[in-house]
Amino acid sequence: MALVPMETALQRLLEDVGPLDGESVPLKDAYDRVLAESIVALRTQPPFDASAMDGYAMQGADAQTTDGELAVIGEVAAGSTFSGSVEAGQCVRIFTGAPLPAGTDTVVIQENVDRPADGVIRLREPTAAGRNVRRAGLDFTTGDLLVEKGHLMRASALSLAASANHARLKVVKRPLVAIIATGDELCLPGSELGPGQIISSNSYGIAAAARAVGADVLDLGIAPDREDAISALVKQAVAAGADVIVTSGGASVGDHDLVHKVLTREGMTLDFWRIAMRPGKPLMFGRMDNIRCLGLPGNPVASLVCSQLFLKPLLARLGGRTFHQDIRTATLGAPVSANDHRQDYVRAAIEERDGQLIATPFGVQDSSMLRTMAASGGLVIRAPFQPASEIGDPCQLMMIG
Structure with missing residues (x-):
């Protein structure tokens, strides 16, 4: 033969x-797996206009002037809501991630506010209308394609899938x-x-x-x-x-x-x-x-x-993965003899000099010698019938280290 x-x-x-074929796995087991089915958002994120900072929520017109004082009529933290509505001249103490109260569209950060008396604030400097607010759907909305089939799941994609309300994912077996x-x-x-x-x-x-x-x-x-x-x-x-x-x-x-x-x-x-x-x-x-x-x-x-x-x-x-051998161009650090009819993969020590990879083949290439394999950073590829090469000649190198 x-x-x-x-x-x-x-x-x-x-x-x-x-x-x-694909299989359904819990989200916690989907790391380093390949998606067999694209991830589509099951919800909107954020689901409401939310504060991006700790501060005070108010109407945009009130945020643009330092004249006068604003009455603090309540407080809202992440995970809760403010039941009332905010009118001109009023504001609500708000914390990062909390939904904006009705009637507000701007958050003034707490560092830009003085508190001359209980229940009252005064702005130190103007804030543009709409600042420090994360609008509903800023990240994604229900039905958005988030991660395509074939993607290798890493940390950020896992967090995204969780945020989109996926408890399980379909991945390639x-x-x-x-x-x-x-x-x-x-x-x-x-x-x-x-x-x-x-x-x-x-x-x-x-x-x-x-x-x-x-x-x-x-x-x-x-x-x-x-x-x-x-x-x-x-x-x-x-x-x-x-x-x-x-x-x-x-x-x-x-x-x-x-x-x-x-x-x-x-x-x-x-x-x-x-x-x-x-x-x-x-x-x-x-x-x-x-x-x-x-x-x-x-x-x-x-x-x-x-x-x-x-x-x-x-x-x-x-497994649905993309795989390519890491083939690079290097310079020989030792001479190699002419090749016969078989393609050779020659174990070589690898070093870098002035940005150039130097591949120095080991003198003995017996296929029983694991020590030189463990010491190799790559394999010099010698095509069938390739003529002898000298030190300094270019070579093709498959990285394995």
């Missing part, structure tokens, strides 16, 4: 992928990712290792990548290299309602690489397998009805790179 070009593989992976690690050699972190065993690390990086784009994660643990064991976890993922099943390891061509065989038996139709990229050549993708199946390589760095390149865009689209 010929190697699939990286861009072709990504295009096929995302083909016909759209947001999942979070994709559920079931993660299955495979391999007789794998043990959980904290284990005492036996001969030939290693710690299973891939699931943690895969889960982090999934959560970074808003997905929920179901870690089903480690399946030994037995078809029945892998099959049992695949069935568990299906029963849990997983939208994506991600396997780690077992997708290559070795005698113990059983994932493809098991997934096919469970109903998966293979779309592609083996990508013209480094690291990550043995990546596999298929469909099991509405479930996407992504078989990631077992080498830790390859698993992380493929999660960045394939898993994140897939989950973002299922």
Whole structure:
């Protein structure tokens, strides 16, 4: 089977992928969720003409002169109302957020008022008619479109929805990712290792990548290299309602690489397998009805790179999110050799000098070396058959730090 070009593989992976169905959630749970339905105002805000300051409410004509005194005929605070009407020569003590009494249209702030006697005030300076008042509907009115479908809900949008009297919102369902690690050699972190065993690390990086784009994660643990064991976890993922099943390891061509065989038996139709990229050549993708199946390589760095390149865009689209790789232009800080037929993603240390990004590839790029992956700020992208490059040459850099 010929190697699939990286861009072709990504295009096929995302083909016909759209947001999942919507679900209604309490407003408090809508943070970092994508709206499946636009938010329309259920009320007017403010619902009445309200004072924007602590001061005195009066008729505009009285606010524009400092001649004479005004009689204070009452008081109104936020949450209450003044039952009477204010005539010329009168005013009402008012506090921020309180509704303006009938007959008033202006608030003079308390700092601009003297109180020569009880129940009487005198203005220190004129105030323009209509000042310090928030008119009814200043923010929005009933029926206004406030936040459009597809918006990612952050703090301000949540507050707006609450102000518009929404107790619940319809949001795109979070994709559920079931993660299955495979391999007789794998043990959980904290284990005492036996001969030939290693710690299973891939699931943690895969889960982090999934959560970074808003997905929920179901870690089903480690399946030994037995078809029945892998099959049992695949069935568990299906029963849990997983939208994506991600396997780690077992997708290559070795005698113990059983994932493809098991997934096919469970109903998966293979779309592609083996990508013209480094690291990550043995990546596999298929469909099991509405479930996407992504078989990631077992080498830790390859698993992380493929999660960045394939898993994140897939989950973002299922969750209704916009996702773009952060690709920048940088300058090489070390030479790199000519490339072969595969697209390379080269781990590099990143620094900034005089406003220019410098990407210095690590000398050893073995896909088992997590230490250099953790130290990388980005991956230098080397196109197929790209010629050798020297220090100072421009390069394309995918930021991952």
